[in-house]
Amino acid sequence: MGAFPLKHVYEAQQFDRRLLDTVFETADDMKRDMAEGGRRYGRSLANKIMASLFYEPSTRTRFSFEAAMMRLGGNLITTENAREFSSAAKGESLYDSTRIMNGYADIIVMRHHEAGSAEKAARVSTIPVINAGDGAGQHPTQALLDLYTIKDHFSEINNLKVAMVGDLKYGRTVRSLSYLLTKYSGIRIVFVSPPVCRMASDIKSYLDKEGIPWAEDTDLDNVLPQVDCVYMTRIQKERFIIPEDYDDAVGKYVLTPEKVRRMKPDAIIMHPLPRLDEIPRAVDDDPRAHYFEQAQNGLYIRMALLYLLLTAD
Structure with missing residues (x-):
């Protein structure tokens, strides 16, 4: 498998057929590996940290991303409602929050109430940003x-x-x-x-x-x-x-x-x-x-994306 060409995932238009096939084949690998006890990928993201930055409520997306990171041996820093329980409540900008997270984590998974927010964060981030839903924009x-x-x-x-x-x-x-x-x-x-x-x-x-x-x-x-x-x-x-x-x-x-x-x-x-x-x-x-089944598949797809983005080099 060659290097994954994306640094960030913020909109569906970034994917062509070749990239889709890569993600789906990797998700298939993740599904098989989980059935075998995670022998191949279970420690593949050890010592990597995912920042789970959710400004809106979420169950499936947040938990499947966090479970995906843990299944791959990675670690988490997380807030349940960043809009209320982070410095955003004090007026901190998305720009500042993103720059700060760059010093703490290896990847940011972000849900935000404003369309286009993930792409804005990606523009100033030195680590990968994944859009986990941006208002009425994209998912x-x-x-x-x-x-x-x-x-x-x-x-x-x-x-x-x-x-x-x-x-x-x-x-x-x-x-x-x-x-x-x-x-x-x-x-x-x-x-x-x-x-x-x-x-x-x-x-x-x-x-x-x-x-x-x-x-x-x-x-x-x-x-x-x-x-x-x-x-x-x-x-x-x-x-x-x-x-x-x-x-x-x-x-x-x-x-x-x-x-x-x-x-x-x-x-x-x-x-x-x-x-x-x-x-x-x-x-x-x-x-x-x-x-x-669709919700369960979210685990394998998000495992695949985390792995591809964090092992691209």
């Missing part, structure tokens, strides 16, 4: 694990039709996944959302530029029998500025067992989690439900 590592889950099920990602459902306006996961899907052939995307949550024009323009057919629909029932992957998202109350817009959007799409029965037998249901009521627990045992 590249989530998109990587999403794509990895799709590949794991279908063996390849070409010639698939994907429905993205729910909060597409503020959903950083669907934005990042849209970018990555353009790296494959025969992909078609359907955006299903209430009018107040439509996918932003920059993503549609990017898909047009890359020659990826897309359509919009407000009727989930109409879309379900046609697609290979249904990517559900929650309506993110914390992102809405106008309360009435949230009221207009919440609860519009609920993937009940009855609706799931209308899907293709080999289709998959995905969700970045956390969920509200958009996927009832009654769906969890359906073989098409892959969101818990």
Whole structure:
């Protein structure tokens, strides 16, 4: 395996097919190694320190990154809510916080409430920065694990039709996944959302530029029998500025067992989690439900990224 060419991971557009294959092959190695007790990689990041700098709440992303670092033999410095329990509460700038972390750690994993924050941090950081979600901007590592889950099920990602459902306006996961899907052939995307949550024009323009057919629909029932992957998202109350817009959007799409029965037998249901009521627990045992597997895959993808970024030299 050659040197990994990225120093930082802050947006999905950084990845081409070759890099995606490298990350996925490394994640496969990590999965096999964990099953064998970590004999190959279990001490590969010994004496390395990861700074877990989360300005917004997180469960899966934060814990999977921290577990990934520990599985590779590394160490952590962390704060649960940097917006409240770090010097950010005293007005310290992201620039200063990043420069300070450069002296303490070997890599920074950052979640921030402002879109573009991870890229700003990367510009001034002498150590790798990984974007763990930047407001309504992007979530590249989530998109990587999403794509990895799709590949794991279908063996390849070409010639698939994907429905993205729910909060597409503020959903950083669907934005990042849209970018990555353009790296494959025969992909078609359907955006299903209430009018107040439509996918932003920059993503549609990017898909047009890359020659990826897309359509919009407000009727989930109409879309379900046609697609290979249904990517559900929650309506993110914390992102809405106008309360009435949230009221207009919440609860519009609920993937009940009855609706799931209308899907293709080999289709998959995905969700970045956390969920509200958009996927009832009654769906969890359906073989098409892959969101818990999806979350588990986050561990392997993040192990792969940490390893690739910290052993690039």
